[in-house]
Amino acid sequence: MSDVLDAAPARSAAHPEWARSALSTMWTIRRFEEAVDDLFGRGLMHGTMHLSIGQEASATGVCLALRPDDLIASTHRGHGHCIAKGADLEPMMAELLAKDTGYCRGRGGSMHIADVARGNLGANGIVGGGVPIAVGAALAQRQLGTGRVVACFFGDGATNEGAFHEAANLAAIWDLPVVLVCENNKYGMSFSTERSMKVATVAERAAAYGMPGVRVDGNDVEAVHAAAVEAVGRARDGGGPTLLEAVTYRWKGHSKSDKNLYRTREEIEEWRRDDPIAAFEAEVLGLGTLTPAEVEGARDAARDAVREAVRAAMAAPDADPQALLADVAAAVFSHPVGSDAATGAAR
Numbered sequence: 001m002s003d004v005l006d007a008a009p010a011r012s013a014a015h016p017e018w019a020r021s022a023l024s025t026m027w028t029i030r031r032f033e034e035a036v037d038d039l040f041g042r043g044l045m046h047g048t049m050h051l052s053i054g055q056e057a058s059a060t061g062v063c064l065a066l067r068p069d070d071l072i073a074s075t076h077r078g079h080g081h082c083i084a085k086g087a088d089l090e091p092m093m094a095e096l097l098a099k100d101t102g103y104c105r106g107r108g109g110s111m112h113i114a115d116v117a118r119g120n121l122g123a124n125g126i127v128g129g130g131v132p133i134a135v136g137a138a139l140a141q142r143q144l145g146t147g148r149v150v151a152c153f154f155g156d157g158a159t160n161e162g163a164f165h166e167a168a169n170l171a172a173i174w175d176l177p178v179v180l181v182c183e184n185n186k187y188g189m190s191f192s193t194e195r196s197m198k199v200a201t202v203a204e205r206a207a208a209y210g211m212p213g214v215r216v217d218g219n220d221v222e223a224v225h226a227a228a229v230e231a232v233g234r235a236r237d238g239g240g241p242t243l244l245e246a247v248t249y250r251w252k253g254h255s256k257s258d259k260n261l262y263r264t265r266e267e268i269e270e271w272r273r274d275d276p277i278a279a280f281e282a283e284v285l286g287l288g289t290l291t292p293a294e295v296e297g298a299r300d301a302a303r304d305a306v307r308e309a310v311r312a313a314m315a316a317p318d319a320d321p322q323a324l325l326a327d328v329a330a331a332v333f334s335h336p337v338g339s340d341a342a343t344g345a346a347r
């Protein structure tokens with residue numbers, strides 16, 4: 001992130017530096033996820049993964065409202081959050097490819113990327129699991145007087161979890177510096193919000209906690225950014241949490257096993273036409289903030305950076321299965337006397 005964005009004032013498509021940064025972040029997320037989709041399809045990446053293609057504007061708009069030393073908590077669909085918070089593409093890609101050079105030495109994969117140096121407290125495979133972590137981190141920032149704010153990403157489905165309720169309530173009664181960012185992509189796996197919630201919006205749930213609830217077009221990076229700047233400012237100034245609902249859509253299935261049987265082709269096509277990146281490009285070109293060559297340059301730079309990350313990660317050494325239990329405290333206590341706690345191998 002550049003110096004000019006450190007204070008995180010509300011910027012718009014009319015501001016060239018901001019526009020360049022927003023476009024480059026969104027393209028990097030898009031190209032990164034297209035690349036991992038391709039690697040998975042070719043059998044080079046294993047397990048499963050949750051792609052956020054189509055949702056790039058919410059991660060980007062929120063993270064551009066943060067200071068570099070602010071914190072985020074992410075989700076199982078977290079590649080965009082990591083990238084928007086400044087993650088290096090190479091260790092990210094290496095982590096997904098189970099390489100020793102990955103963020104977690106290849107042990108965590110897509111759903112467990114953490115980058116504490118950049119303020120990313122981690123993705124989380126437990127739906128709603130990041131919310132108590134973010135609220136606890138916000139309490140720590142307040143106690144320590146750091147002035148930092150925590151942005152916590154989660155999906156619409158997570159707001160039906162008990163963990164969300166408990167953490168949101170604590171954040172509210174203690175006026176903690178946290179912004180609760182719900183990326184409402186209309187589905188929790190195959191379960192639509194129309195069936196999983198009695199209320200029409202996630203934002204109106206904020207009233208139950210006594211905090212502001214704001215609903216924005218999550219595919220409009222400027223709208224997300226403006227709402228996030230206000231919420232982050234309020235949190236930093238001691239005004240407590242905000243529930244920010246960004247309405248968006250994931251183009252791809254929930255995970256790699258999704259056959260998309262719960263939604264129509266027409267619905268997917270309609271949302272694909274509401275492409276957050278294409279809309280932003282049209283706006284900056286229309287305003288004349290960026291030239292066609294600069295827009296093209298942002299696309300090419302994202303493609304090249306992702307290609308280089310793939311090349312370097314593919315060439316890196318695989319994670320060592322023998323070292324799997326290193327750094328695992330439970331392993332130290334669970335292995336019998338005489339065994340090697342680091343590797344689990346009998347001595």
Ligand SMILES: Cc1ncc(C[n+]2csc(CCOP(=O)(O)OP(=O)(O)O)c2C)c(N)n1
Pocket residue numbers: 050076077125126127128154155156157158159185187188189254
């Ligand atoms: C506590 C918990 N319950 C269920 C699951 C299985 N699960 C994984 S993702 C998911 C859907 C989450 O939906 P949402 O919070 O809306 O996020 P999205 O996938 O739409 O980004 C579910 C139910 C889980 N990982 N953790």
